[in-house]
Amino acid sequence: VGEFELINTFFTRGSKGDDVVLGIGDDCAIVRPPAGRDLVMSIDTLVEGVHFPHHTEPLKIGMRVMCTCLSDLAAMGATPHWFTLALTLLHAESAWLSEFSEGLFQIANQFQCSLIGGDTTKGPLTISVQVHGSVAPGTALKRGGGKPGDIIYVTGDLGDGAAALAALSNKLTVNPSAYAYLMKRFFAPTPRIQEGQFLSRKATAAIDISDGLIADLGKLCSASGLGAMVDVARLPISQHWRDQVNQEQALDWALNGGDDYQLCFTLPPTLVEPINQAVHKGQIRATPIGKLVPHSGVQLFHSGQPYQVTDHGYDHFG
């Protein structure tokens, strides 16, 4: 099977909007950007053995790569439009490609994100996806807009990614329903697209949590020229696994575990009450965990006392 047949067989499905002038099959794709909006784009690479375990089912790889890439659009409050796929693999196996593309499109279709182009090459399994979305000019959420006194929130629960990895390597034992929950959280972490769009024009700063709360909140602080105080007792941790480990372990995973793909965002104090109401109405799930402060660094507290951790998140080549 030749390179181009590969692409045609497995990757020319999924709905395409009128904004796709020319999709897969030429030297380039052509799209018509929505008039008067800024384009928002991000490219991410997943390498076998680094970002997902060897021998992971291709369906899960497909879902995970799409979820994690869309998470970057979520962090900007953007509306997804299109994606491209650069797929490097050792062997062109139909079964693998069929399942991988199934996982990819399951997530992409859910967020109306169309595949418009790509490249397939021979080599060690490496997957790069670039996602493209749009925002009204000036409304993108950025890391650098936080102000002293802003309240720090996170969407959903923290530590699920690290707990899932522990469960996968038999270092954490949970019941079957909790295991299923963790696998879904690891292989298909819902990109917080809706939450990001809801927070547009409200949040002063935002980032998605891929490398761990301390690491990613640290980047938000650094971009905003500020520091943070976090009350670790407030960290939202799932009931599915928190009672299976001691509190120190649970907090370590919530603080330092990567792969959560929740949003961490900051709100001015005046918006706390409106957000509380939105949370109450079920419009968004978000938990206040601390506040931005003038000095630098992320400081942790528990019951009013400084809280010590050793790990400092995940960094390639770190």
Next chain:
Amino acid sequence: VGEFELINTFFTRGSKGDDVVLGIGDDCAIVRPPAGRDLVMSIDTLVEGVHFPHHTEPLKIGMRVMCTCLSDLAAMGATPHWFTLALTLLHAESAWLSEFSEGLFQIANQFQCSLIGGDTTKGPLTISVQVHGSVAPGTALKRGGGKPGDIIYVTGDLGDGAAALAALSNKLTVNPSAYAYLMKRFFAPTPRIQEGQFLSRKATAAIDISDGLIADLGKLCSASGLGAMVDVARLPISQHWRDQVNQEQALDWALNGGDDYQLCFTLPPTLVEPINQAVHKGQIRATPIGKLVPHSGVQLFHSGQPYQVTDHGYDHFG
């Protein structure tokens, strides 16, 4: 050195236009697309040992990846704007990164293409670049617009890529100036951006020659629902090496060698005279090599007789 420091150290140079709202350093890049134009994009991956030899100097890798990616924009007649870089490498070595980025920006700056974002990951050396350009709506050159009777042209010379690979593996011996020419053609094949823009609203179809003339002209024919007759005696072959090999070898490289990154395009007979004048004035270098015909397939002729070749171009997994 952490992932983000890597990016900041080596990849935050090169000029940025007003169209870049937010560059490297956040979850996404933000760009303002030129009003009223369509966006054109392409992603390409280069794998060490597949698309360039092991131990290639990083400066050359950087130049080559940028040239080959921009060639896809050239084939559409697009104006380059921005690119993203997904870089997977085993070790983060400053010297390697410094030279690689130098090569990348040498070419990117030459074509006013700004780096707006990327991702660095640990793994076997794999480089994906996505380029973004624009065209006036409806003016992009495509593979599928050829008409029976259209004249087939190629820009520049053919076979340089294959001759360069032969020289690199000591299968072709040439003098130092010819060697330098071939190395430049292989590691920095000028993307035919100017030529592509010149051909916009003139050529009926176009493709860039990356997999060999027969393979790529075959794709143009297939997309146009047509076939081609090519006179191999007309194929432009560089004086730098053509007398060092027999005619059959020279023609094989010109027909089947990949990596030339010239444009193959078709013109209606009415535009042949204007193009001849443009060639005469030095506005474009282009050679007529045959014509499109109603039946399918690429047929080769030499002195009026059918010409046989065995190879059929380069195809990953093929």
